[in-house]
Amino acid sequence: MSVELAQHDPLIGHTIADRFLIQARVGSGGMGAVYRAMQLGLDRDVALKLLKEEVSWDPDTITRFHREAKAMSLLVHPNTVRVFDFGQTYDGTLYLAMELLEGELVTKRLEREGALSPGEVIRVGAQILSSLHEAHAKGIVHRDLKPDNIYLANVEGHAQPVVKVLDFGIAKVFEGENRFDQLETQAGTVFGTPRYMSPEQAQGKALDARSDLYSVGVLLYQLLAGVAPFRDEDAVVVMAKHIREKPQSLAKIAPTRRIPPSLDAVILRALEKQPDKRWQDAVQFRSALESCLPDAEARRSAHTGIFWRAQQATRERWPWFAGLAILLVGVIVGVAIWPDDAPVATEPEVLVDPMDLVVEANAAPEIGTAELDSDPTGAEVYHEGRYIGSTPLTWELPMSERMSVEVRRDGFEPASSTLIPGEPQLVILHRPLPPDDEPVIRRRPPRSTESATMEEAPAPTPMGPDDPYTRFM
Numbered sequence: 001m002s003v004e005l006a007q008h009d010p011l012i013g014h015t016i017a018d019r020f021l022i023q024a025r026v027g028s029g030g031m032g033a034v035y036r037a038m039q040l041g042l043d044r045d046v047a048l049k050l051l052k053e054e055v056s057w058d059p060d061t062i063t064r065f066h067r068e069a070k071a072m073s074l075l076v077h078p079n080t081v082r083v084f085d086f087g088q089t090y091d092g093t094l095y096l097a098m099e100l101l102e103g104e105l106v107t108k109r110l111e112r113e114g115a116l117s118p119g120e121v122i123r124v125g126a127q128i129l130s131s132l133h134e135a136h137a138k139g140i141v142h143r144d145l146k147p148d149n150i151y152l153a154n155v156e157g158h159a160q161p162v163v164k165v166l167d168f169g170i171a172k173v174f175e176g177e178n179r180f181d182q183l184e185t186q187a188g189t190v191f192g193t194p195r196y197m198s199p200e201q202a203q204g205k206a207l208d209a210r211s212d213l214y215s216v217g218v219l220l221y222q223l224l225a226g227v228a229p230f231r232d233e234d235a236v237v238v239m240a241k242h243i244r245e246k247p248q249s250l251a252k253i254a255p256t257r258r259i260p261p262s263l264d265a266v267i268l269r270a271l272e273k274q275p276d277k278r279w280q281d282a283v284q285f286r287s288a289l290e291s292c293l294p295d296a297e298a299r300r301s302a303h304t305g306i307f308w309r310a311q312q313a314t315r316e317r318w319p320w321f322a323g324l325a326i327l328l329v330g331v332i333v334g335v336a337i338w339p340d341d342a343p344v345a346t347e348p349e350v351l352v353d354p355m356d357l358v359v360e361a362n363a364a365p366e367i368g369t370a371e372l373d374s375d376p377t378g379a380e381v382y383h384e385g386r387y388i389g390s391t392p393l394t395w396e397l398p399m400s401e402r403m404s405v406e407v408r409r410d411g412f413e414p415a416s417s418t419l420i421p422g423e424p425q426l427v428i429l430h431r432p433l434p435p436d437d438e439p440v441i442r443r444r445p446p447r448s449t450e451s452a453t454m455e456e457a458p459a460p461t462p463m464g465p466d467d468p469y470t471r472f473m
Helices: 003-007 059-073 106-113 118-137 209-225 235-244 261-270 282-290 293-337 468-472
Strands: 020-028 032-039 044-051 083-088 094-099 103-105 150-153 162-165 172-175 367-375 380-383 386-390 393-398 403-408 415-419 425-428
Touching: 020 044, 032 094, 059 083, 059 094, 103 106, 106 150, 106 209, 118 150, 118 162, 118 209, 118 261, 118 282, 118 293, 209 261, 209 282, 261 282, 261 293, 261 386, 367 403, 367 415, 386 393, 415 425
Parallel strands: 367 425
Antiparallel strands: 020 032, 032 044, 044 094, 083 094, 103 150, 150 162, 367 393, 380 386, 380 403, 403 415
């Protein structure tokens, strides 16, 4: 929408529903347009969404619009765009008054920068999951999480952009067995954006909160690597890949992005095909994500430190370089003025590479790969209480380092192991022992079939008159 067309919009200067004075158009979409407006009486700036006139009388569209408004009005989390008011004007125009945001969509950020740093992705992801935690607790599944629905807002008092989750317009709203929306929510109907769909969503199955967590995993994968895990020009092919294909590790897709292995493992778990194998709620996912922040910051600091130390060493050695240059110039001048018949002392030639003056300590340590598996496989691996992946596991470590881990699997005793680069490890998991108070059945040892000798046989005990057995003798 050009600025000229926006300026000539006939609605600018008009009042909607007797309380919203339209000031400017700020965007448009398939269902209508969004305007900047002043809410009269409160003197509050709002974003006013108006549906197109040609669809305002369509029963299905009206139902969908009211579902969107009802769903969003239930949400009050700071990371969710707020809905202040909604309804229908006297002439039938549907409107939705929302929080007015200043900033940019994640889509624009990706177009400009290609990808985000691991630390920033963790912070953005944690805020998205905070918004979803409230929505899921109120029975709302977003179903269309993507860069176009994540806004980085400039909020007064915050040094960094605040994430705002937009458009719960196709959310599934329910309370117990009572569902507010029956349109387009039944199993067998597919809604959403194929690139970010969960496998169950791509198959038209019934959805729960874990479908949103899968979509967050796809979104964070794209923010880290610059590309989504599954791509194709054909939307059906992309949906099929979500159902069948395993995503590649971020370390393989973006090896130069310095993505911590712990963060890679957290994202890949969110992208598990089976919902039971993913993070089970937004709080669990957010906690695992935030636990990777120290690793991300350490990698960033280490990378920055190597280059800073190299530059510092070069600056410290610069007098040596200058002195070497002066010496070479002096030698050249001396040779030029030296008499031809003067004796010349021969010395072995020495070549000096200036780069050798940079201390070797600045070189990055050699990295190796540690491998860990368990019997049975599929166990979760934790380091210092932080989930880092499941078996079979591969992990990058400096060749001189070792890392202690704990291996856990439901129904088995936890076991400890150590990750060592170049030395594959196998952990045997055991079933738990019975409780101490459980009775233990002991079997009588079998009677020997060999006859005892006279010397070995015990002497019989004499029976006296009071022995109860003597009465039968």
